[in-house]
């Protein structure tokens with residue numbers, strides 16, 4: 034699939050966001066502004082439904098236009114945030130026009146010619162002239178920030194994850210549904226689920242992706258397994274995972290058990306994570322204060338705590354922990370912007386050489 038563009042990304046680049054009106058697209062725009070990422074100009078693209086709207090960037094009101102092939106002419110970096118179907122249709126067009134594509138969808142993540150990147154884990158795999166770079170599934174992205182830090186010290190032999198995924202993982206429509214269904218329930222009104230398959234207010238349910246009839250795993254779980262293996266470069270790593278949708282508006286949580294090849298001291302794990310890039314320790318046993326979605330929301334770092342030996346493994350080789358990350362940021366927009374910033378740094382280094 035990948036036909037790498039030949040030139041380096043210039044600084045400041047011309048940027049486009051496809052799906053700019055969605056929850057991820059809006060966060061990409063906000064991240065670019067908040068981080069002061071160099072940008073020459075920005076083209077905001079979405080479906081015909083949103084053409085004519087405006088979004089604000091650094092105090093200016095920028096128009097949203099309908100995506101079309103010609104919109105990628107002269108663009109250096111395109112963030113795709115509009116789902117796999119749109120990425121499959123337009124990402125090759127953008128790459129062919131000379132842009133580097135940072136794709137938030139699942140369309141190309143398992144294509145061996147497309148790098149699948151979490152900068153803290155495998156950022157060194159970013160090549161300055163890649164045509165398409167894939168941004169992972171949000172659970173895989175958040176988990177691998179923590180796992181890569183551990184993997185650099187100790188070899189990992191097995192993983193088990195249980196997720197508690199927020200409405201924001203389902204996009205703007207799922208967030209609206211959680212708000213509206215909760216308000217209806219509190220008012221004693223009926224509410225028919227629409228964006229989600231089950232009642233969302235004061236309830237939780239197995240992740241809303243399709244279930245594979247043979248394995249019993251749903252699509253989200255299979256993505257977490259495949260993508261985590263790929264990012265960690267451990268293609269056969271045994272991983273068990275159960276993904277659950279919970280009535281939290283924003284930020285995903287993960288109960289994670291990591292089995293190592295040998296005995297690892299809990300304090301060493303804590304010390305390692307305390308100094309890991311993109312990670313913040315929230316691990317206060319005395320006050321029972323551990324990671325929570327309410328405290329992860331809006332944060333760039335992944336919060337980690339409840340670090341303890343997993344008593345379910347009689348060998349003592351397994352460490353359990355609890356993680357919360359704002360998946361609209363580290364699981365999507367922030368990760369994508371970090372990839373773009375790395376491309377700019379590589380281009381600048383090349384120019385200086």
Ligand SMILES: NC(=O)C1=CN([C@@H]2O[C@H](COP(=O)(O)OP(=O)(O)OC[C@H]3O[C@@H](n4cnc5c(N)ncnc54)[C@H](OP(=O)(O)O)[C@@H]3O)[C@@H](O)[C@H]2O)C=CC1
Pocket residue numbers: 051052053054055056057058078079080081082083084100113114115116117119137138139169170171201202203204205206360361364365
């Ligand atoms: N939400 C999350 O936590 C994460 C999401 N992702 C990925 O990011 C992508 C976007 O998700 P999210 O922001 O949550 O979704 P939203 O539903 O909030 O937004 C979807 C966006 O895509 C646009 N869009 C839809 N159809 C088309 C089309 N035919 N042509 C052009 N634009 C279109 C919409 O535009 P319009 O307003 O005009 O309808 C809107 O801007 C998906 O690929 C998702 O898998 C990845 C990691 C995490």
Ligand SMILES: N[C@@H](CC(=O)OP(=O)(O)O)C(=O)O
Pocket residue numbers: 137138139169170171172198199201202203253256
């Ligand atoms: N992982 C998101 C859904 C999503 O956007 O997944 P992906 O980017 O892997 O298609 C969720 O919470 O449901």
